[in-house]
Amino acid sequence: MEDTVNVPAPRTPLNLEVSFKRNYAREQTKGTLKNISITGAFLEFSGGDVRANEKLNLVFNVAGRERKVAAHVIWINSMGVGVKFMPINNRDVQIVDDLIYFVENSRSETRSVLDNIFKKVG
Numbered sequence: 698m699e700d701t702v703n704v705p706a707p708r709t710p711l712n713l714e715v716s717f718k719r720n721y722a723r724e725q726t727k728g729t730l731k732n733i734s735i736t737g738a739f740l741e742f743s744g745g746d747v748r749a750n751e752k753l754n755l756v757f758n759v760a761g762r763e764r765k766v767a768a769h770v771i772w773i774n775s776m777g778v779g780v781k782f783m784p785i786n787n788r789d790v791q792i793v794d795d796l797i798y799f800v801e802n803s804r805s806e807t808r809s810v811l812d813n814i815f816k817k818v819g
Contacts, residue, residue: 706734706735706736706737707734708732708733708734708739709732709733709734709797709800709801710731710732711730711731711732711733711800712729712730712731713729713730713733713757713796713800714727714728714729714757715727715728715729715730715740715755715756715757716728716755716756716757717740717742717753717754717755717756718753718754719747719751719752719753719754720751720752720753720754725756726742726744726745727742728740728741728742728777729741729742730755730757731777733793733796733797733800734797735782735790735793735794735797736781736782737768737771737779737780737781737782738768738779738780738782739777739778739779739780740753740755740777740778740779740780741776741777742777742778747770747773747778748770748773749770749771749772749773750769750770751769751770752767752768752769752770752783753767753768753769753770753780754766754767754768755767755768755780757796759792759795759796759799760799764792764796765792766782766784766789766792766793767782767783767784767785767789768780768781768782768783769781769783
């Protein structure tokens with residue numbers, strides 16, 4: 698049997714503006730979620746000095762509703778950070794799952810519209 702402990706969860710690409718702050722910080726920093734899975738995400742941003750293992754509080758809007766998710770920094774590169782979500786309860790997991798569903802559903806609706814356009818043109 699294969700060892701899948703370190704295999705990352707499938708990622709869904711997206712381009713979602715978020716704000717975040719460190720647990721001890723007062724000011725928020727702006728960034729963009731570039732991909733997401735049920736376990737974590739890549740947060741792209743410039744400025745700000747974020748360190749590995751630092752806790753962050755992410756805030757984003759989905760379908761007009763503000764959502765908050767706790768995370769901690771797993772790795773850092775010149776473009777941003779990889780974060781792992783730290784769900785406190787099932788509601789936190791549901792927020793991430795809803796975001797993934799929202800992104801994937803929006804893409805399939807766009808594909809549907811494009812398919813209809815191409816069928817009419819072709």
